[in-house]
Amino acid sequence: MYEIRIHSRGGQGGVTAARLLALAAFRDGKYATACPFYGAERRGAPVVSFVRIDDHPIRVYSQIRSPDLVVVLDSSVMETVDVLQGLKEEGTVLINATHGMDVGGYRTYSIDLTGIALRENLVVAGSPILNTPVLGALAKMDIVSVESVTSAISEMFSDERNVKAAQAAFQELVI
Amino acid sequence: MLTIATGNKAVAAAIKEIRPDVVAAYPITPQTEIVEQIAEYVTSGELDSRYIPVESEHSAMAACIGASVTGARSFTATSSHGLFYMHEMVNWAAGGRLPIVMANVNRALGPGWNVWAEHTDSLQERDTGWLQVYVSTVQEAYDATLMAFRIAEHHDVLLPVMINLDGFTLSHIMQSLETVELGDFVPPINLPYAIDTASPRGYGTLTGPNDYFRFRWDMERSMRDSVAVIRETEDEFARRFGRSYGFTEDYHCDDADVVVVSMGTIGKEAEVAVDQLRREGMKAGSMRLRWLRPFPDLDLSGRDVVVIDRDYSFGFGGVLAQSLKAKCGVDPFSVIAGLGGQEVTYDDIASFVRDRRIGEEHWFGVSD
Amino acid sequence: MTEIPKEEYILKCTSACAGCSSSLILRYVLKAAGEDTVLVIPACCTSVIQGIYPNTAMNVPIYNVAFAAAAACASGMSEAFAKAKKKTNVIVYAGDGGTVDIGIQALSGAFERNTNFLYICYDNEAYGNTGMQRSGSTPTGARTTTTPGGKMHAKKDLAGIVAAHNPPYLATACSAYPMDLFKKVKKALSIEGPKFIHVLAPCPPGWRYPSEQTIEVGKLAVKSGMWILYEREYGKVTINGPSKAAMIKPIPIEDYLSVQGRFKGITREAVDMLKSQAEKTAKHLKLEEEGIC
């Protein structure tokens, strides 16, 4: 089972990113679950979501304690949250940043998702939408296939800019 | 069609398939998505139900009652404080023999405010005359909602049915969902004694002790008869749609020396614990209770029983543990766990089994 | 000039959304009420933004209670304080849903019984806590998650309903006019009996406008006449300055609607309904102020 923990702030689309990722994995023919951990917080507070991907039905509902991959959509949450908590030794980090980052000695991929969202004009109520671009990066990392990312995004959103943003991220991420 | 959905969305999708005449509901965390999705279906024209955006849950159930007694099919959904606020009408629906279906998203009760999973809300409604089923996956939430209408409206039953799903843990998780085309699986509703101006009757009129007593006995008889209707409905569902259910979901119970009994999502997590314990050489099994009312006959004799209650009856004990004691003559290790959304992992469940103290009660994380 | 006290009773660490006017309103309410005050809060955004146990962002006792129960609970508190000869202010701070919908029975009962308390309804025109579903106070045409095509029904006339109970003091206010609100709370608390203040509370995520425009949106509501600031003391109506000015020279209500995403795609009929409702309310209040009706 491959376990992913996504860190973001309420309103940034971390929960939707988790759902899109599960949908894409599902379109790849895998079993997948996505569950947000909801605190009683309002917009702007740090939130985490969990995605599990497996070849067998998934019967675990509790939170992910030792993820294989940590995705950080907003690096400012790292000031208050230990995003690396429980990350497996051979685990990976994907972080939304304008420059390359080394996080705690883990294999780390950085990509400017915010920049991509702004370029594609994916902005809702003043905040750039990160949930679709991040899927492109995850496809590049081979977590899910790029075809499934495209179909998952088009299933959930009619606006084509979302698919374009994901494609841009796929191109941009250096592996 | 195979898709992916949350527990809440699965319930709404089932409602879209069932097409109730009237839906009356009031939002409450973590049920809100059901109400929102149904409102969306109605607005877009995908569902031609009359949707009543009531001002409280008391009114939600009252509106369902008003609709139902005319012979219409009605549905509502709620959770925790919403369920308590409608409690008077919850009784009324059952006593009025109205086959209303309600989804309850299990949540703890205040104070202090807590929006996370716990079963005490629906368990406090266990004596109202509603049938109650507890589900553990998105698929099961969908399937159980479809079956609920057929069971409730069956003339041997004519009692309301409550589908219970764990708040957040199930209501908000996304899993795969296979939707079905219902065909004639749920026959058109045909309520005997529906309101009809051509044959005027008084409903709920002042009733003396003897008649009243007989009505209560009728309810109990129907509750007993519902066992066969549930079986027959689940069998027919399996035949048509290929997924079978029962009063319990048993996992490696046949040869088990120790059985974990629980309800809801913890019951799924318990299966993972059983795999772990079996790897360690322990003959463990898991029995997830699905139907709490009517309460099934369970054979648990000759083995150790560990019961996980996500609920509590103060001064009495875990409701499930006490029910098993009374109904099955077992003396379980009673674990109270998961109240207010407390995390209970398969590791925790495995350790309940390893460290079981038969006949005792244990509050996970706070006692000893 | 009235001085607003420096004391803060609501700490900056609330978990309210950026640009939340409801927490701003509460800040001024507490500054006006002072420390000898108890807040009674039914389920609403305020039950969340005050923080999670064991923390609280409030510096006065705050009693959280079930959604429908605030006014009744406050009745008990008020009578108990009276019995103990205490002068403590009992203030219900409730959302529109907890007031016009599920809480209206308790509200009506408390006003009919002449309970000595202040009831403040902060009106963000939807159920904010649960993620913006319609309430009885949502205006016609506004999109919420349960009215995705825009609300068909009209906004309840809450002030009218409360006025029918003939309370000694009733006022409306708006978060964009904090001094006006402050004075109204002060005045209300100087009066015995049931007092009511209905405060318009623009809400960025619910009304869908950028959070830094919260004050502007509140001002547009008043300037367009969609929200009228007035007081009703022992039945006598006084329309307050900003609304007086707006009645002489209102800005088009479209200026108020167009800055909010929730009114996107609103139909002409819905706009006309909002307009005629606003005009009717203004006309009625003016006649009342002049003592004509």
Ligand SMILES: Cc1ncc(C[n+]2csc(CCOP(=O)(O)OP(=O)(O)O)c2C)c(N)n1
């Ligand atoms: C009996 C009951 N029903 C439903 C709820 C869920 N609930 C909590 S707050 C809320 C909406 C509150 O809306 P409003 O009063 O307008 O306050 P706001 O959240 O907008 O501040 C709802 C529906 C509840 N807590 N209790």
Ligand code: SF4
């Ligand atoms: S939803 Fe609106 S009222 Fe509630 S905390 Fe956010 S801004 Fe304030």
Ligand SMILES: [Mg+2]
């Ligand atoms: Mg509100």
